[in-house]
Amino acid sequence: MTIFEMLSDPVLAKILLRAAVVGAAVAWSASVLGVTMVLRRMSMIGDGLAHAGFGALAVATLCGAADLKTEISIPIVIAVSFLLLLMSERGIMGGDAAVAVVSTGMMTAGVLIFSFTTGYTADMCSSLFGSASILTITDNDLYLSLALAAAVMVLFLLFYTKIFSVTFDETFSRAAGVNVWAYKLLTAVLISVTVVVGMDLIGSLMISALVVFPTLTAMRVCRSFGGVTAVAGASSVICFFIGFVISCELALPAGASVVAVDLCVYVVVSVVSAIVNAQKKRRMLQKGGAVS
């Protein structure tokens, strides 16, 4: 069945559009938050939180509350993000070691809980690799993802100048009287929500790709922070739609398809920008040679 045939069926169209909106909202939020995470050398926190999300999901399953799994997972993941920030801030453990400990710890807990309760199920698989079908996306996910995107947008509209300053130079911002800790916490909380909401569609093993790739792509083309933020958001949403259509047409899992598109775009943009830069350099050298 092609995507146009699906769209002509009202029931299928509703499921399809719902998944598309959830995915686009998550992709945009992840990439925009990703800009400050990647630049602050904290990309791996997204990954660590995604693994924590898997553990949290197992806890939700243990409680027997399959309908409330998102609602149970979000506070757990937020708590983990808080813990990670605290650990790196207080110098208890280096940032990357803390992420490694927490993410593997939560994964282990998740696997053990699943083994004791339901065994390896489709539920567990879909939270790891993203769901094979988009039928699992609920109306709840839709509202949550829209609220998330709105929150990220409000954060950036109201505090853009501060976010730039904190990302570029923490010490300077602190000396200027900015509450750096509050911004770090706020981004960590929003990243946590992003990770949990996106886990079902994209998969917890791959969701951090949405945090990292758009920023890296944008950094190849843009020279300013504002440019990188805008381009990262746009490229993430576009890549999501392309990946989503491909996954529907070829009956592939949505998460892997979207991440594959992100990866391809990154590679192509990197190669093209490297060639353009090399040419620019050569032209400048030639010009310089002619002058001297």
Add this chain to the structure above:
Amino acid sequence: MALIKCEGVCLGYSNNVAVSGVDLTVERGDYLFIIGENGSGKSTLVKGLLGLLQPIRGKIEYGDGLGRRGVGYLPQKTEVQRDFPASVREVVLSGCISGGFHPIYTRADKLRAHDVMMRLKIHDIEKKSYRELSGGQQQRVLLARALCATKELLLLDEPAAGLDPEATAELYETVGELHRRDGVTIIMVSHDLHALSSEAEHVLRMKTSPVFYGTREEYNEKFGENGKAL
């Protein structure tokens, strides 16, 4: 009243005293050079002056209309900034932020940033990306950002780190000009004992506690011109 007055200041982290017994007065229009080897407590003292670290003992007072936020700070370079995609304009403007609600830069902010960039002769590269600049130009941009924060007092922490001799001389010249022409009060921090600028009026030599505090002439008399002889 002096801009900054320290009385018997002790600073440190969790029972580990890094700075002790600092008495210091910075008057308006002063040029103070804080000198000392690595690990002598300079950076800790800087944090104390900026209010990022509360003194364990003693007190730091700000006077003559200078709040703690009136200090324009030029921090040491960080790893994050090496490949940071930000235009010169964005970096300079970010000096205008304060602790309060500041969603967009106002017209006054933009004018101020423009003035500062003109003064430091970086207005022609305002669209360029920070990561593409030379080390000397980057320091100029950070200096401009600090000037956006204040017109009164600049605190420069190892500004010459990683610069070649030519760029270093140029930077010291720019700072000297800000001091002479615009009357900006300067506190310069360096580990380079040779770098004692001829502009400096007062010198504080640190080794956890002050080894010397006085005018540059007295300092040269006591330690010799090269500053090494102890």
